[in-house]
Amino acid sequence: MSNATGGGDMSTRHERRRYRREASGALLTYLVDIDDPLIAHPLLQRAAHNWCDGLSTPPHRECVTCGIQMSGRRYVGALLLTTPAIIKPTTASVFGVCRECWLIRDLSLEAIERKATEVLQPVVPNGRFEPLRDTQR
Numbered sequence: 001m002s003n004a005t006g007g008g009d010m011s012t013r014h015e016r017r018r019y020r021r022e023a024s025g026a027l028l029t030y031l032v033d034i035d036d037p038l039i040a041h042p043l044l045q046r047a048a049h050n051w052c053d054g055l056s057t058p059p060h061r062e063c064v065t066c067g068i069q070m071s072g073r074r075y076v077g078a079l080l081l082t083t084p085a086i087i088k089p090t091t092a093s094v095f096g097v098c099r100e101c102w103l104i105r106d107l108s109l110e111a112i113e114r115k116a117t118e119v120l121q122p123v124v125p126n127g128r129f130e131p132l133r134d135t136q137r
């Protein structure tokens, strides 16, 4: 078996910012660039894809930190993805961070996550995390 994956891929010119973090043992939070292919994370990849699919249809998604409406993928700088901290999570919630906040204001993960937590409060009535889903029916 010589299938060693992982480690530095030297073809990547600009480094991508990507964070992973465990919040109070209950949630895993990922903050990734909008262009991050998320190849090793099918769940996050799917969640991000679904989220981006809804970008062009009103009501437009808002930046989680500044509230600006993002009416297309090019306005999005990063995604904040959250999953339950279990072995095989099946749901992920997605928040968008606009380009301005991500690239120009250069907000930290802490700042972004704090805002996301505020936004999440209404859907966490008992302190238990519920996936935030835009289900169309």
Ligand SMILES: [Zn+2]
Residues within 6 Å of the ligand: 063, 064, 065, 066, 067, 068, 097, 098, 099, 100, 101, 102
């Ligand atoms: Zn913003």
